[in-house]
Structure formats: structure tokens, C-alpha cells
Amino acid sequence: MTDQNHFLIRKLHSLLGLFPVGAFFFEHTLTNSFTLIGPDLWEKWCWCLHNLPFKVPIEILFIFIPLAFHALYGLWIVYVAKNNALRYTYWRNWAFYLQRITALITIVFVTWHVWALKAAELFVGSGGFVNFHNYLTSSPALLAIYVVGWVAAVFHFSNGIWGFLASWGITVGPRAQSYAYVACMLVFCLFTAAGLAALYQLVTVSTVTPLYSMMY
């Protein structure tokens, strides 16, 4: 029975990385990108998310539990690998190594990010954008951590899609896998650009233009 559970656990780990953790990451990126349309719209969207019906059960069932499982079992996977990227310098082997490095960075970053922001309650009430602007510009080190954490999470996500496609036998041959790789690297570029643009917006814009003035 433990043998059968092993297959289930490995596949569950792989699946949860994409649904719902990856899906939440997509939603998060989209939410960040509202800053590009306008700080006011971003604030209103955040307000909607904070007042979602059944918010706490949704957060626990669709974000916290899957993420915790993916992270904790992932730590075991990181532990059992004997990395040899310096000896076998093929790019896929480097990607294997980076997948594990970015996993560790993302775990530390996300834990700190969630803990710090939940504790600070920056988004509650109005003026969330300015609060967050002040928070991000308070120290260059903090901003640098955000950039590193974001890029690490994006790499882990986009390279993880490639891994998922191979692990689930969707891309079997080398040609299918190289097409999938190109697609995943496009995802990497797109998500990196979106996240960094949102950070740029949050750092450079310090005033909120009311939404109605943009609508007319």
C-alpha cells in the first residue's frame, strides 16, 4: 500500500503545483497588473478580493493546504537530489538544479511575504496603494528581495509547467518537449515582465488618481 501511496503523492505534488497553486499565481500576477491600469482600480480590485464571500475557506482549501503540501513534500524532493550541474553542464540539468534552488528561494520569500503583509494589514481600508508604495520604497534591500523572490517564483512556475507536461506524459518525444520548453520560456518572460512592471509602478507612483477621472 505504501508503494501505491508513493505514486499518488508524487503525482499529487506535481498536479497541485499547477492546480491550484499555479492558477493562484496566475491570478496574483493579474492582480498585480491592475497597477498598470491604475492604482485606484488596483485598490478596488484588492478590496473585492478582501471581501470575497467564503474568503477564509477559499484561502485555506485552495491556497494554503495545496501550497503547504507542495512546499513540504518538495523539500523532501530537493533533499534527495545529488545535484551535478557542474559536472554535467547540459541546460536541462541546470534547469533541474535551478528548479530546486528557486523552490527554496520561493518558500522563504513567500513565507516572509505572506507573514509580513498579513501582519501589516497594508491593504485593509483605503490608501492601500500608497501604504504599499511607502513599504516598498522604505529600503532598497526590501525591493531587491521582492525582485529576486518574484523572478525565482516565476522560473519555478514556468519550468514547473514544462516538468508537469513531461511527468504527465503529455509531451513525450524530444520535439514536443522542446516546443513546450519554448512556450514555458515565453511564460517566464511574460510573468517576469508583468511582475517587474507592477513593482515599477508601485515604486514610482505615489499618488492615487481617482478611478472616475480615468473613466471620462
Add this chain to the structure above:
Amino acid sequence: MAEVIRLRVKRQDGPGAAPYWEEFDIKYRANLNVIAMLQDIQQNPVNAKGQKTTPVVWGCNCLEEICGECAMVINGTPRQACSALVDKLTKPITVEPLSKFTIIRDLYIDRAKLFNALKKVNAWIPIDGTYDLGQGPKQPPAKADWMYKLSQCMTCGCCAESCPNYSDKSDFIGPAAISQVRLFMNHPTGQLHRDELVDNIMGNGGIADCGKSQNCVRVCPKEIPLTTSLADMNREALKRWFSRGLRF
């Protein structure tokens, strides 16, 4: 004056003993390979400093890249010593034993772990009987072609050596045994045992432990499409998992 080739050998006097490096100067001749260099040392065990030493121990059988026995790490890459031609190698030449296995002595390793993996997954077709079973079923040539490629696996251990998930920290059986399951479950006779064969790679150390670093396919001396085998067996294992769980 004859040219001399420097050979650096990572040696070890027994299982668990401390490894050390020893260098040898081998007289060059046309078409020299690493096996012939080791044979030279066997005949005249004198190192590059001119000191008498013990002959370097290694394993080999066929000398034509068929048996897999002489796999060792040559200039950082796991490969067969018999097909490692000196003309094509950068000098000095460095040879080390495969690091993922118990070293019996010098370059000679205990290959039981590789054979045990094949036994664990039943990588064969049970056709023994008490009477003549007759001819096997026919198969289309196109299928026989790609299966022939898989059948060239000689269990040399190069794929396992390069695999970051194959180590004493994990139970992963390695790419070769999984590729063999793909061969036998697609064989017209082996198809009769298809489900059992897939079951055998779904446990601890099976297909799900592949980390997709894809070193295996890069170092395989027989150029077997190991990553295709691994992804295909991922698909087969998932189909089997759903079938096992839902069809009753």
C-alpha cells in the same frame, strides 16, 4: 621517439578504502583505446614516477561496446572504455570508477544494483514452459525498429551515473530499468503482462521519482531515447493508476 600519453587513474584498494590518484605514461600507437592502455599497465605496472605498483583492476568483456562491463568515467563523462579512442580524447586522460556503485577495487565496481533493478521490475518476458510454445506473434517492422533501439541497452550504468536522482539517498531504480519495462510491455508477447509490468514501476523508486534532468539521454553510449521512454512510461503509469482506481 615514441609519443607518450599520460593516464590519470582514480584508484581504490578495496570497498570503503580511501581513493587516491596514480599517473601512468603509456606509449602511443595507432588506434589506441583506454582498455589497451589499462592492459599495458597490467603487463608492466610501473607508474609515471617509475615506481613499481599494483596493476589497475577494471572489468571488461566484449571490447565492442555491447556488454556494458567497462563503463567508467573518462574525462568526466561516463562511457565505455573500449570505445574511448585515445585519438579523440583530450590529454592527459582521466579515468575514474562509476561513483554511484560500490567499488570493489580501482575501476571495478559491483554492478548488482543495476541487475537488482531489472529483477525488481521483471524486465523480461516469461516464455518458459514444459512444452514448445511455438513461434511468437508477428509485429509490424516500424514498431520492431524503435523497440530494437531500446533492446540495445546493455545495463552499463552510464545513465544512472549521470542521474542526480540516482544515489544512496533515494530508491530510484534509474532510467535503464524503466526503459526496459517500456520495451517488454510493448513486445507482442510481453503485452500479455502489460499491467503487471507497469505496476512494477509505480512503487517507491519507480517512474514517479524521475526528476527530468535528462542527463541520461545525453550520456547513453547506445543513444537510446531514454527520456522518451521515461515520459511514455509516465503516461502509461497514469493510465494504469486511473484504470486501477476506477475500474471495479
